[in-house]
Structures are given as structure tokens and as C-alpha cells.
Amino acid sequence: MKVKHIDHIGVAVKDLNQAAKFYTDILGIAKQEEEVVAEQKVRVAFLPITDSEVELLESTEPDGPIARFIENRGEGIQHIAFRVENIEEALEELKEKGIRLIDQHPRKGAGGARIAFIHPKETNGVLVELCERD
């Protein structure tokens, strides 16, 4: 598999607008338009820095995965996403190597990306997302 670079770092926050202010007002990073990913019960904002982005994630439902993450572990880094050249190939390779996956097949993520998560038991507790974009 070909990993190109860190695509983004996902940060779970309670209040996306409040959290974004640090990046926009203090660090001077421009925020892209927000997007709701209904399937994930999450509102997302990307703050791009050259090849990588900070992805702020706010739950839209009290029972969403981001709400549960914050309940258990507090706000903070929730996942790291690696950009891959071909996500199907990457998933096949991981399956062949016996790596446990959360997503057996790619699904639609924010910004039109195709994404899949690897089980954090395989990565010393880090939730790793693979991500392919056109």
C-alpha cells in the first residue's frame, strides 16, 4: 500500500465554533465550509495547512460516536488519517495481513473522501483512518 502523507488529524470538540477560533484567530488558519455527515452524527470543519488538515468534529446527537468519545475520554485528538493512493487495495492488504478493521469496505467521509477505520487494538490505541481523495 502507498501511504502518501497525513491527511488530517481529527479532534473531538464539544463546540465547533468555539474550538475553531483558536485555529482561525490565534494560528491564522482559514476554516473551510462546515459539513454535516449525518451517517456519523457529526458536524465537521476542516482547517487546511498545506498537505494536511485539522478536522474538528462536533457531535450532532447525544449518542453519536464523537459524543461517546468525549464522554469517555474528554475532548482531544480522536483519530489520525493517512492519505492512501488506493483505499480498496490498502484494505485488501490489511485483511491479508490479519489486521482487524472497523470498516471492511470504504465509506463516504467529509469532503467527498472515501474512508475506512482500522481497529485501535491494532495500533496501540490510536484510531487510524485511511482516506482516499480524488
Ligand code: ZN
Ligand atoms: Zn477523519
